Amino acid sequence: MSYCVNCGVELQKSEPRCPLCGTDVLNPNEMPEEKPIRPYPAHVEHLDKKVDQRYIASFISLLLLIPLFTTMLANIFVSKQLTWSYLVLGGELVAFTVFLLPMITRMPRVLYAAIDAVAIGVLLLLIRILTQSNWNWLLLLGLPITALSVLMCWFFSTMSSPKCRIPVLIRFSFALACVGLLVVAIEFLIGLYLNAIAWPTWSLYVLFPCLVLASSLLLLNRRARVKEEIRKRFYF
Ligand SMILES: [Zn+2]
Incomplete structure (x- = not known):
């Protein structure tokens, strides 16, 4: 009987590597058999779902x-x-x-x-x-x-x-800015409909918090990157 050295799962005799974490099994007392009978099906059906x-x-x-x-x-x-x-x-x-x-x-x-x-x-x-x-x-x-x-x-x-390769924080920041701008656009369209186009008023209450949050996310992303860089350079 072998156990995986990495995750501790109990291993069948036929397993050349751990089925859970993929770590190679090296047990000098129990070498893998030539033609082992594996307790798993030969292939997995992915189509059903x-x-x-x-x-x-x-x-x-x-x-x-x-x-x-x-x-x-x-x-x-x-x-x-x-x-x-x-x-x-x-x-x-x-x-x-x-x-x-x-x-x-x-x-x-x-x-x-x-x-x-x-x-x-x-x-x-x-x-x-x-x-x-x-x-x-x-x-x-x-x-x-x-x-x-x-x-x-x-x-x-x-x-x-x-x-998508863009960092998650930048994506959220961009999405927030988009929501703010959409609300401004909606106020503009309502003004157009009522023949009363003016400077945006109530939509600014949405736009400003969105922009502030968006820029703080950008800052956070920068900080996270700087932190990661320092961690890599100083190996801690
Ligand atoms: Zn394992």
Whole structure:
């Protein structure tokens, strides 16, 4: 009987290295057999989880059709035509593209963001048609705020990917600055909609704390790097 010198796990006779931490096993009393029978399967199935996820997402997508058809039928029986049930259609479209589509297909992030933006745009258009509000509401508020938010979400998801090489603190700092600027942009758009463009006021209450926090994160990152550098040079 051998035990791993590194992590202490009990080892089978057939193991040339620890299955848990990968440390080589060197026990002169128990040399590994020529053709050992390993107690583990020859290969591991990685596919199951992905397939399951896709299956469940497709199933939920089909279930979404039930409330859609029910509301449409109810709408036709009551109003003799389709009116408010279009909102259910728009809402389900957004839910599908945002939550279920990424589980069903693999696409570049930018394509997901574009599809989400279109789905939200369709929902806003349906709301505009049904409420018969003016076009300015959609063109000056709804669509620009949607576009900015989707752009930011795409940007955040790109930054949060494991491939991103930017240090974590800098990423957070950048994200905070982006949130602050988005709020200023929203105030500007509201001003445009109300024909009352002025210097930003309430959005500054969000922007300033965001910028202060962002710059302190940058400083912290610098400090962390300096500390790491000193640690490396002086070997402690
Ligand atoms: Zn081990």
